Amino acid sequence: MDNALYVGLSNQMVLKRQMDIVANNIANADTNGFKFESLMTKTVPGAPAFTAGGPRPVKFVGADGVARDFGQGTLRRTDGVFDVGIEGQGFFKVTTKAGDRFTRDGHFRTDDNGVVTTQAGDPVADDGGGQITIDPSKPGAISISPDGIVSQGAERVGKIGVYKFDSLSALEKTGDNQYQNASNQQPVPTTDSKVRQGMLESSNVNPIVQITKMIEVNRAYEQVTQMMSSESDLSRNSVARLGKASSN
Template sequence: MPVSALHVARTGLEAQDARMRVIANNLANIGTTGFKRDRADFATLAYQDARVAGQQSGENTAYAVGINLGTGVAIQGTSRINSQGTLNGTGNALDVALNGDGFFEIEMPDGTIGYTRAGNFTLSGEGQLVTSHGYPVQPGIDVPEGAQSISIAEDGTVSAVLADDAEPVQLGQITVTSFANPNGLQAMGNNLLRATAASGDPQQGVAGVDGRGKINQGMLESSNVNVVEELVEMIEAQRAYEINSKMVSAVDEMLRNANQTL
């Protein structure tokens, strides 16, 4: 029994350490554009059945309850909370925010496609609409040199007034991509996500159509991290860690007494 209790306490320490890492990452990214907080999910480990409920206890009787001893806890996964972040005005014509579901599509240096909620875009030296890391937004948007009054509509249509034209000219359209299971997307860093078998196939379409979010120009979506909520969870994780540490000390004392007695 004491050895089993040590194992259970150890799993508790490891689980709470993982939870603290998730909380720390959430708090570290409180100012990251479009960041979605993560939540650590836990599951019980296998139980040891010393006696099964319903097992015969006598010739005409059966045990009403069993003896099931848990073996601890393990982290089951981390769930991304995709709730909407606050939209903050920036006044920058190339800043865009998604108000609703979906992701912007980004071409990676290796030719693969990444997805992001961060719409702090800019122009490359060639006039192409890119992320802050220089990755092109897809479909590609090329802004001619000297273009003025760049406008991005709610459906993603990009227009600008060119040097020789009095009326705005359409340059392209930013699309929005949705997934059947956005929690299945794999985080890659740099505000980018990758599609996986769990996320389902990307469904690219027009912003504001079929449940996709609308695009708001001159705004950025802040992270959805709630500082108070994260601090409460941090305190709870600290207390759980302390309790498991005390369990290790208590079991160690029990083993010492048993060795001295025997």
Template sequence: MDNSLAIGLSTQELLRKRMDVTANNLANMNTTGFKVEHLVNHEITERPARAAENPHDITFAQGWQLQRDMNTGSFSQTGNPLDMAIDGNGFFEVEAPNGDVFYTRDGEFSMNPDGMLVTRNGYLLRGEGEVLDGETLLADGVPIAIDPAGGELVINKDGSIMQDGAQIGQFKLKTFEMPAALEKVGNNLYVRGEQEPIDADVRIAQGFLESSNVSPIVEMTQMIEISRAYQSVAKLISNSNDMREQAIRKLAQVR
């Protein structure tokens, strides 16, 4: 395989991955709390010693990892008392039916038939434990239960949950040293991987939802640039093949 074909195929594979990431960003532009992602490249061949003298030397590259932008999206008011938005770098801690623990910024919550606060896919919200004067007032990690027939539900900025003037729960709000490095598992959920959760210094906005931080204009522009680059590479490969065929035909005519 000659250099032009190898470089062309490598570039097309990289552009395909970039297009997949960009398309996923656009598909989730209206997903609550979604964080935009971009593909980070890295060289897979060593740069020659003369690279400083000739910065235009070509090296092979591949998609290395996804870089996630954790900046907070804009808030939209819904008026629903069960909608929550996190102002700051933090996550709600939720529990799947099999006991696995996940983290999310999607605060579109509801009550299940048992009166438990759940995410849109039915995962239970986990509460933070609280101890006062040696007495446990709230157990750690237990689901947050709400009385459907109770009074007005008020969520304070610190994540404490009040009903009928009494505290009935506390959101378990966590963050990480490297939030962007959390592993995404789908359904707007993350797992912590090797990181340990730490208490998050954030504020809760009741009756609001966090929009995604995707910029449609930026992503559409990138999609156009990627498409044009892919077409240019395809033309390079086609021209290279034509030149190779012409060379073979001329060599075959030599007697």
């Protein structure tokens, strides 16, 4: 019976982790370019606590990493001059103090020096890895073409880089809706995606699906808890009966 409790406990730990991921998805339903995540699970063989002719090994439940869906989110119009959304695959590259990071969040601005940056002030890379600078003293409206070329009036001032990876498994989440390259893969500029000025990519989270998933996880946790409670009561009653039998 101890084995059932240990298996139930391992299941509870996985369900708690799953609930955290679902809750994070819901919390980021309005985050620009956010990609929803799912917990992968596996069976983990382990030595039984005690068994008399029972299965060996006992199969516990374990987490097997987090899967991320990089599917396209809806592009919504904002009319912001430096708001850009990616239509297709790829990521913007930004330069942070911790190194290069990649994101689908195109809610950009310019700093005091005219450098195009994220809202946190990290420079946005052009297709060559450099910075894009707007001269505020020059006239001319800012336009960004579908291939990422940034123009100030009739003058080209840079090109927003959109980079892709051969395998998205190279990307590791670092926070602030950004990813780092955790592999030896070299990102390359993509040519088959479009950059849409005045638009931002919405999160690809479906709130209804995630709320339904949250209810399912909560019910599963309650069922496991009830099973463990029943096993504990059975064990306690068995010990009590054995104690009475030995005293007679």
